[in-house]
Amino acid sequence: MLKMTHLSKVYRTEVVETYALRDFNIDVKEGEFVAVTGPSGSGKTTFLTIAGLLETFTGGTYHLDNLDVSNLDDNARSKIRNEKIGFIFQAFNLIPDLNVFDNVEVPLRYRGMKAPERKERIMGALERVGLASRAKHYPAELSGGQQQRVAIARALAGSPRLLLADEPTGNLDTQMARGVMELLEEIHRDGATIVMVTHDPELAARAQRNVHIIDGQVVDLAEDPRFHTAYAAAAGQVRG
């Protein structure tokens, strides 16, 4: 579903070259729920933006749904984002000027879908996240957890092949976070492929598989001493 091989991302200025990702390899199978973890600045978010075609990369190859997306133009990338990828952002990123219904409708309109089908999909997605009754509400009238559910509905409405979640519970309190996580698990059980970036080990532990990034590279958790230290500390926090 998502396969990156020897991928690199370099930020160049006049004086320095910074590798955000270096010889990065990952292979996410269809139907997997993968948590990508790692310390701040490790390259988690860069990985996610490249995976979501929000950003280009410098070297290597990236196949999404068996399609080489290395050299696509902006319009083609927009189309793939629209049709194959569902985004869930840490800050929800709902459009404040639009009500819940119109927010969920945004990607469907860009797909050129007809109104009756749009409506059916929007209401279906809102029912799935339990917010059908709030369709006419504006984001500011909802709690953080509800806003993230709307964002998930927006991501689901287009039936994407891949859901990318960037710290989906980062802005939520524990109870709301649990609700959102349960929703993601449910979506996964229904067959969706989910890649979730998080720095929360508890959340990561609920995914099928964990991929750890350090200094822009995927590391083998079992063998990397840096992980053991970090994991022990995090586990300690969780128990306490």
Place this chain on the structure above:
Amino acid sequence: MQIKPILAAMRRHKAGTILIGFQIALTLAIVCNALFIIHGRMARVSRPSGVNETNLFVISNVWAGNLSDHETAVQIQADLDALLQLGSVEDATALNSFPLHGSGWDNIIRMKPDQIHMTTDSSIYLSDDHTLNTLGVKLIAGRNFTANEVQALSIQTMASWPVIIVSKDLATLLFPKGDALGKQIYATNNNTPSTIIGISDTLQSHMMDSDDNAFAYNAVLVPMREVGSGYIHYLIRARPGQLAAAMREAPKALIAQNRMRIFYANDGEVTFAKVRAKAYERDYGMAVLLVIVSAVLLAITAAGIVGLTSFWVGQRRRQIGVRRALGATQGDILSYFMTENLLIAVGGIVVGTLLAIGINLWMVTHYGVAYLSGSYLLVAAIALLLLGQGAVFAPALRASRVSPIEATRTA
């Protein structure tokens, strides 16, 4: 298209939307009325005087000595003879006034001596047998005056005028059947009739304010030397290519005849082209002023659109990034802002059209201007639509270049 969500978003930005919409409305209302007035003024300016204005000039002469009426008449004839002696001069005439002069003498015209209400009003040009040729106005029916018919009389004496020539517009107005020649009308106040012996081609009245009314082309030529008022206008036709020479020589010839005279300070010796320019300077001034006001208004509206859209683009960077992340192409973003402006402009144009009609109706009632033609509204509406789309293009293009990665930046 995405009109519904754009309208929904606009409802959340009422203040800015209404402000720009109202600015467009006001600009449309003012600009199309201004265009209408400008067009009216330009139409007025381009109306023909009937005079062949090239190679024609005017010397406005005031008598300085205490001349008797008889002495004045003799002096005028001597002046005209002297002018006609000049090699550069083709013809010359003495007049109390002339088209585009602004001041002069007009009188009511009646068809019967006991008529209480006037039939019309007309310029009275006190002229002579050289007038039509000097002005370059054709006689289209009847005959010209003879030298013997030209009387030297002060207007105060209110003499009878046995023979007159009328302009064709006046002839048609008085005798719609086209049988004016030989007919009698009453052009003086002393109830003696004047016989129409000739009909001239188009000849404009001296009255500038009458340009828009029924008197604009009413002129009566009377064979009479104006000797009682202390001034006379010599209209002089130079031979082709000798206007400058004639304008140099003519004043000298007059001074050589008699030093006891003064030429008007600013317009004592002027070409007819200058007479025309001066006659319409206020119209030109008004037109230029309105063009400037319209241009400034359009510029302010354009600047307002650029400013507000730039502000909105800045404010919505993240939102634009989110839209891009959700699959909007650069073209979708560009068209979002262009459509948003189009909707505001259409709203503004609808309100502005009503406002323009309102302003026009008010001016019709209070200032007697004509009804605004729909074509001005159409031209102004199209201009504002294009202005809006032009103004919004640069900020909209900037918006379309916002990277989808903006969506992942933490607020």
